[in-house]
Amino acid sequence: MKYLDEFSDPDLARRLVDEIHAETTQPWAMMEVCGGQTHSIIRHGIDQLLPDGVEMIHGPGCPVCVTPLEIIDKALAIAEQPGVIFCSFGDMLRVPGSGRDLFAIKGAGGDVRVVYSPLDALRLARENPDREVVFFGIGFETTAPANAMTVYQARRQGIANFSLLVSHVLVPPAIAAIMESPTCRVQAFLAAGHVCSVMGTSQYPPLAERYGVPIVVTGFEPLDILEGIRRTVIQLEAGRHELENAYARVVPPEGNLPAQEMLRDVFEVTDRTWRGIGMIPASGWRLSDRYADFDAETRFAVGDIHTDESKLCRSGEVLQGLIKPHECAAFGKECTPRNPLGATMVSSEGACAAYYTYRRLEHVELSQPSGTGLVESR
């Protein structure tokens, strides 16, 4: 795409990298909040181009990674019920619950379908009036408006056999939780551009002020990310801590007002558990009382499912930026994309998967018995 190619121009990238080097006089640790940014940084090798000491800490912004185990177990319990068509975005299918994933349910005869829009799930409900159609509504502020719109449409069209399993999470409370952690090393944030394109930027100046950190709204293409880093370094070096919008071509300060109105109608803020991090107050959405009929958790009576995480997996520390993926003892050994212990390894945007997929050369011992070929088969 020409539009995107322009944002990966190597000459412009080199100029931005040179500027970052020229501006940097001391080590800085900044967190990119969004998993899409993590993926882009590692895929394009952007972290390899930064000055020594400028460290990118990978944040909790992969919606698949932070969906709690118990919600996945609830999804599995619903999907295996007879008469249910369980719809999900593709990358949730391989995320392990307690020993199983949605692929396993599908393989055992469950009707699990990959859809590309929640409205496809609503269409399936309309076409299958004798079945219960459930959509797995996960994600940040980016995916929530479409899910809200689907529930709104279901109510408007009188489609009673549709429901939503909701696990939406919000970015600003997560930033606050990270900054309040006693082990926090983060000195600045690259905020997730897509989230801000929906919600606007007004939630961020108070965070920048309260925690004394620069926050730069940043896009996802290589030049976007380098520009975000450049602006962040300039603020850090000058001792400033403000909100800046480096993604103005997509993010208006007020965000997307109709989407916000739809969210206010259908959802209400609730406490949410983040996989690997734990409960963060007021960090998610649930269906509002007006739409409680469409809540799959109550419709299928799975509200009391509770589960435990793998003891080996340190994805929680990865999600909080406390360790890098390869610093986990299980990385590339017990835990690989083929046999993931935690969601950060299975989601394509998870930090562990990005390191394993693109940086295995540096971080996994390459000696292996000949013939197997696969690092993960050791």
Place this chain on the structure above:
Amino acid sequence: MSNDLDFEGWVCPLPLRDTPTIVMGHGGGGAMSGELIEQLFLPAYGGAARAELGDSAVLSVPAGRLAFSTDSFVVKPMFFPGGSIGDLAVNGTVNDLAMAGATPLFLSTAFILAEGTALSDIGRVATALGKAAEVAGVQLVTGDTKVVDSGSGDGVFVNTAGIGVVADGVEIGPARARVGDAVIVSGDIGVHGIAVMSCREGLEFGTTVVSDTAPLHGLVAEMLATGIDVRVLRDPTRGGVAATLNEIARASGVGIELVERDLPVPAEVKDACGLLGLDPLQVANEGKLLAVVPADRAEELLAAMHRHPLGSGARRIGRCVAEHPRMVVARTGLGGTRVVDLPIGEQLPRIC
């Protein structure tokens, strides 16, 4: 290519006309099976069919080495922009033979049909299959049809097996790649996979991507005619260029280094992959090949490939290296490096 044909009312003799869809009797080996073969398959195959309807085809083959390959096709949907499961069933096996340097001669065709599948759809598939065989210059010499209960299968599954002959002196195999060799691709990558995905439920793109399904043995013949020692040939189908290069790296023990900006990825494929979170290197192709050749003959080979219509977009995309043995690494546009991995299984579009 067969998508424009009208098969309404196409199956005229009585028994088939009375059952517009497949029923269990079509697989029973009795009169209905015979009618399906004689009234649907053989007419649809046209000139490519050479069936005496015995238990075996008896074939005359030239002296020398035979290549023998089989492949099964379960693509969904069975019709897509630029082709159908019928074209794929021919071109897939023809290309498997071609990648051994063989000239394909004969194919078998085995259909597994789900009860309830429209005969008109099967007719379209069979006609496309026959036309593809004619284009490829192979004969359809034996076949089989089975019917499974409604719900046990998904419309039409096709298996083809093929036999070809390999000329003396041609030695091609994935273990033959050597450090220093050039890696060449015959044209744009990721096209077939995106064409098929574009007509799956709920996915519509602004532009139409048309499958590149094509028989490649003509292109291979041009390449071999140069006398260059073509060490490895592979068609990067499922798993795409990434999977195929990983297999070559592992079989030969070399490392492979790609230059990302040299990869021919059409804008439409790049767009669709960006939208879905897929890596074009992992998306399937059906009418492309990868070649590993001595670097000092690469330009000469590229010139020969450019003279063939299916190789007009051929280019060098990387080289075999001693570093990182058995792994594929890409040099990114910005100057970093990344591992190019095997896809784990089915590619899964991401959430956002």
